[in-house]
Amino acid sequence: MTDSPMQQRLAQFRHHGIPVVVVMAVVLVAWYLGAWAMNAPGAIERVMPEGGAWGWQDLLSATLSMDRPVLPAPHQVAQDFWSSLVDWPLNSPRNLMFHVAVTAESTLWGFVMGTALGLVLSVCIVHSRTLDRALLPWIVASQTVPVLAIAPIVLVILGSLGFSGVAPKAVIAMYLCFFPVTVAMVQGLRSPQRIETEMMHTYAASPWQALWLLRLPAALPFLFPALRVGIAAGLVGAMVAELPTGAQAGLGARLLTGSYYGNTIQIWSALVMSALLGLTLTTVVAGVERLALRHRRQA
Amino acid sequence: MMRSRSFTAGFALAGLVGAAVLMALCVGKGQAPPSAGFWLLTVGLGVWAVLSVRYVAGLDGSRMDGTMTAALFGLWIIYFWQLLVMAFDVPRVLLPPPSTIALSMFEHGDLLWGDFVQTVLKAVLVGWALGSGLGFAVAVAIDRMPFLQRGLLPLASLTSTIPLVAVAPIAVMWFGFEWPSKAAVVVLMTFFPMLVSTLAGLKASGKLERELMYSYAASYTGTLLALRLPSALPFMFSALKINATLALIGAIVAEFFGSPTTGLGFRISTEAAKMNMSLVWGAIVVSAITGSLAYVLLVKLERRAAFWHPSVRDA
Numbered sequence: 090m091t092d093s094p095m096q097q098r099l100a101q102f103r104h105h106g107i108p109v110v111v112v113m114a115v116v117l118v119a120w121y122l123g124a125w126a127m128n129a130p131g132a133i134e135r136v137m138p139e140g141g142a143w144g145w146q147d148l149l150s151a152t153l154s155m156d157r158p159v160l161p162a163p164h165q166v167a168q169d170f171w172s173s174l175v176d177w178p179l180n181s182p183r184n185l186m187f188h189v190a191v192t193a194e195s196t197l198w199g200f201v202m203g204t205a206l207g208l209v210l211s212v213c214i215v216h217s218r219t220l221d222r223a224l225l226p227w228i229v230a231s232q233t234v235p236v237l238a239i240a241p242i243v244l245v246i247l248g249s250l251g252f253s254g255v256a257p258k259a260v261i262a263m264y265l266c267f268f269p270v271t272v273a274m275v276q277g278l279r280s281p282q283r284i285e286t287e288m289m290h291t292y293a294a295s296p297w298q299a300l301w302l303l304r305l306p307a308a309l310p311f312l313f314p315a316l317r318v319g320i321a322a323g324l325v326g327a328m329v330a331e332l333p334t335g336a337q338a339g340l341g342a343r344l345l346t347g348s349y350y351g352n353t354i355q356i357w358s359a360l361v362m363s364a365l366l367g368l369t370l371t372t373v374v375a376g377v378e379r380l381a382l383r384h385r386r387q388a
Numbered sequence: 389m390m391r392s393r394s395f396t397a398g399f400a401l402a403g404l405v406g407a408a409v410l411m412a413l414c415v416g417k418g419q420a421p422p423s424a425g426f427w428l429l430t431v432g433l434g435v436w437a438v439l440s441v442r443y444v445a446g447l448d449g450s451r452m453d454g455t456m457t458a459a460l461f462g463l464w465i466i467y468f469w470q471l472l473v474m475a476f477d478v479p480r481v482l483l484p485p486p487s488t489i490a491l492s493m494f495e496h497g498d499l500l501w502g503d504f505v506q507t508v509l510k511a512v513l514v515g516w517a518l519g520s521g522l523g524f525a526v527a528v529a530i531d532r533m534p535f536l537q538r539g540l541l542p543l544a545s546l547t548s549t550i551p552l553v554a555v556a557p558i559a560v561m562w563f564g565f566e567w568p569s570k571a572a573v574v575v576l577m578t579f580f581p582m583l584v585s586t587l588a589g590l591k592a593s594g595k596l597e598r599e600l601m602y603s604y605a606a607s608y609t610g611t612l613l614a615l616r617l618p619s620a621l622p623f624m625f626s627a628l629k630i631n632a633t634l635a636l637i638g639a640i641v642a643e644f645f646g647s648p649t650t651g652l653g654f655r656i657s658t659e660a661a662k663m664n665m666s667l668v669w670g671a672i673v674v675s676a677i678t679g680s681l682a683y684v685l686l687v688k689l690e691r692r693a694a695f696w697h698p699s700v701r702d703a
Contacts, residue, residue, distance in 0.1 A: 108539030116543075159562065219445040219457075226458035230680050232633060241660035242668055246482055318548075325551040332644050341554075348557030348645055360554050367549035 117163060121153075124162040128152035131159060161354045170358040182337060185362045191338040193366060195255050196327040199262020200320050206263065207270025207319075214271070215278040215304070216296065225275070232268045239264075240330050258330040258339075262323035269322065273315035277308025310385075313378035320370045328363060340366070396443075403440055406433050407467060430471065437464040484666040492666035493673065499655070500674055506650040507639050508678050510567040515574025516635040520628060522575065523582025531590050532608070541587065544580050552577045556642040570642040570651075577638040578631040585627035589620025622697045625690040632682040636675060 132151045153162040161169075170185065177184040210228070214220050240261050247257040281303050289299040331341030340363045347356035406429070441464065445457045466486050472478075473485040480488065493500060530536040556573050563569035593616050601611045643653025655671045 105538055105542075108535050108537075109542050110539075112536070112539035112543060219442045222445040222457035223441050223461035226455075227462060229683075230676070239672060241657060242665065242672070245660060245663070245665070249479075249482060321549045321551075324549075325553060328551050328554060329641055329644075332641075344554055344557055345645070348560065351561070353558070353561065356557050360550075360558075363554055364546075364550040367551060368546065371549045 120160075120163055124158065124160045125149060125152050127159040128155055131155070157351055158353055161357050165354055166357045166361060169354045170361055173358065185340075185343070185358065188338060188340045188343050188359070189362060189366055192324070192327050192331070192340045192363075193370075195258035195330070195339075196262050196320070196323045196370065198255060198259035199264075199327060200266050200323045202259060203263040203266025203319060203323060204270050204316065207267040207315075208274060210267070210271045211274030211278060212300065214275050216300075228268065228271055231264075240326075240332070244330065258327050261330040262326040265322040265326040266319040269315040269318040270312070273311045274308055277311030278304045280311065281307045309382060313374065313382070316378075317371050317374050320374055321367055324363070324367050324370060399440065399443065403433075403436050406436060411467075411471060426475070430475075434468070437468070440464075481663050481665055484669060488666045489669045489673065493670040496667055496670065500670060502650045503652045503655050503671060504674055504678070506567060506648075507570070507643065507652040507675075508636070511570035511639040511642075511651075512574060512635045514567075515571035515639065516578055516631055518571070519575035519578030519635070520582045520631055523579045523627075524586050524624065526579075527583045527586035527590065528612070531587065531612075537587065541584070544584050547580050548584075553638055553641045556638075556645040559642060560646045565646050565648055567651075570639045570647070573642040574635045574638045577634045581630050581634070582624070582627045585623045586620060589623030590616050592623060593619040618694075621694040622690070625686060625694065629683060629686050632686060633679055636679050636682075640675065 129148060129152050132148060132155060152158070154165070155161075158165070173183060173185045179186055181187060210224070214225055243260055244257045247253070247260065278300075285303060285307075286299065289303055294302070328339065328341035328344075331339035332345055340359050343359040344356055344363075347353070347359060409429075441457060441461050444460050447456075469483075470485045470487060473483055484492075530540060553573065555576060556569075559569040559572045559576075563572050590612075597615055597619075598611065601615050606614065639651075640653035640656070643651045644657050647654045652671050652675050656668050659665075659667045659671070
C-alpha cells in the first residue's frame with residue numbers, strides 16, 4: 090500500500106498532531122476555569138455591586154476582564170501582547186520587541202563566548218590528563234554553585250571596572266552556556282573508537298590532524314544537543330542578569346517592573362514573549378544542526 | 389616505593405615552605421608595590437604549583453588520586469587568589485581575599501545558618517521532593533496512555549526552553565513572600581526534567597527482557613516493578629542530579645523577586661547592594677557547598693541503587 094505524500098502527512102498529523110491539540114485545548118480550558126475561580130473572590134469584593142444584584146454571567150465577564158487579576162485570562166494576555174507589538178514604535182520601552190532585542194543581544198553574545206570557551210576547554214581536557222583530573226571536577230562543581238547567585242557580584246565587579254551594558258549580562262549567560270558544551274564535547278571528542286584512533290596513528294597523523302579529521306566530526310552529534318541546552322540556559326542567565334541592575338530594558342527587567350506594580354497582565358505577556366524567544370533560539374540552533382548533519386544517515 | 393614516597397613528601401614540603409615565605413613577604417608589603425624579587429618568587433611558585441598538580445595527576449592509582457588532583461588544584465587557586473589580592477591591594481568591593489570571606493562567614497554564622505534553613509531546608513528540599521515526585525508519578529501514570537504521551541511530551545520539551553525562573557513574580561503573588569512561593573517555583577522547574585527522564589527510562593529496558601517477562605506471564609505491574617523501573621533508575625538519577633542544581637537556582641532567584649528578611653537569595657541581593665562583598669561571597673560559598681554536597685550524595689546513592697549499570701561499573 091503506497092500512500093500519497095498528502096495522505097502520509099494526514100496520517101502523521103492524526104498520530105502526533107491531534108494529541109498535542111487536545112492537550113493544549115485542555116490546558117486552555119483549565120486556564121479559563123482557573124482564571125474564573127481565582128479572580129472570583131476579588132471580583133465580588135471590588136467590581137460587583139453590593140447587595141448581590143448580579144448574576145453568574147456578570148461575575149464571569151468581570152473575572153475575565155479585570156484590570157489586575159490574580160490570573161489573567163488567555164485572551165487578556167494575548168490582547169496585551171498584541172497591543173504592545175502594534176501600538177508602540179519599535180524603540181519604545183512599551184514595545185515588547187524592544188526588550189526582546191536587548192535580551193537576545195546579551196544572550197547571543199554569551200552563547201558565542203560560552204561555546205568558544207567550552208570548545209577550547211574540552212579540547213584541552215581531552216589532550217591533557219592533568220587538566221582532565223584537575224579541571225573537570227571543578228567545572229562540574231562550578232555548576233552546582235547557583236550560577237545566578239553570582240550575577241549581582243559579576244555586575245558589581247565589571248561595573249567598577251568600567252564595563253556596563255551588554256558585557257556583564259553576556260558574561261553571566263556565558264557562564265551558563267559553557268558547561269553543557271564542555272561536558273558534551275569532552276564526551277564527543279572521546280567517542281571515536283579505538284580502531285579509528287589507531288588508524289590515524291598508522292597514517293602518522295599529528296594530534297591536530299586527528300582532532301580536525303576524526304575527533305571533531307565525531308563530536309558533532311554530541312555538540313548540537315548541548316548547544317540547544319546552552320542557548321536556553323543562556324537566555325535564563327541573560328534575563329536574571331537584568332534583575333539586579335535595576336535595568337530598564339530587557340525581558341527580565343520587564344518582569345521585575347511588572348511585579349513591582351502588580352501588573353499581572355504585563356508579567357504574563359513578558360513570560361509568553363520569553364517563551365517565544367527561547368523557542369525561536371532553540372529552533373534556529375536545531376535548524377543549523379539539520380544543515381550541518383544532513384549528510385549523515387543517522388545523526 | 390619508599391623512595392617515591394619520601395620524594396613526594398619533600399616535594400610537597402618545599403612547595404609549602406615556598407608558599408609560606410611568599411605569603412609572609414606579601415603581608416609585610418602592605419601598601420608598597422610588589423618588587424621584582426617578589427614577582428620572580430611568585431612566578432617560580434606558579435611553576436611549582438603546575439608541576440605539583442601534574443605530578444599528582446600522573447599518579448596511577450585509585451579513585452582518590454583524581455580527587456586529590458582536583459583538591460590540590462583548588463588549594464593552589466585559593467592560595468594565589470589570596471596572594472594576588474593582597475599584593476595588589478585589590479579593593480574589598482571588587483574581590484575580597486578568601487581569608488576575609490572565611491572570617492565573615494564565621495562572624496555571621498547565625499545569619500547564614502538562618503538563610504540556609506530558610507532557603508535550602510524549606511524551599512529547596514520541599515520543592516525538589518515534590519517536583520521530582522510529581523514528575524515521576526505523572527510519568528508512570530501516563531506510561532500506559534500513548535495518546536497522552538504523544539500530546540504531553542512535545543509540550544514538556546517546549547517548557548525546557550521557557551525560562552521557568554521567570555514565573556517567580558507570579559508565584560510570589562499567589563503564594564506570598566514566605567518559602568512556599570519559592571517551593572512552588574522549584575516544583576515547576578523540577579517537574580518536567582523528571583517527567584521526561586522517567587518516560588525515557590521506562591523505555592530503556594531491552595526488547596528481549598520484556599519478552600522474557602511476557603513469557604513468564606508477568607502482569608503490567610510486575611514488569612514495571614521488576615524490570616522497567618530498575619532499568620529506568622540511571623535516567624531518574626541523572627534527572628535528580630540536574631534537579632538538585634535547578635532547585636537551588638530557582639529558590640535563590642525567586643528570592644530576588646521578594647522574600648522575608650532571610651534566605652540566601654535575599655542575603656546576596658541586599659548585601660551586594662550594600663557593597664558588603666565578603667558576606668555575599670560567604671552566602672555563595674554556602675550555596676556552592678550545599679549544591680556540591682547534594683550532587684555527591686546523589687552520586688553515592690546512585691552507586692548503591694544502580695550498581696549494575698555500565699556507567700557505574702566502569703567508573
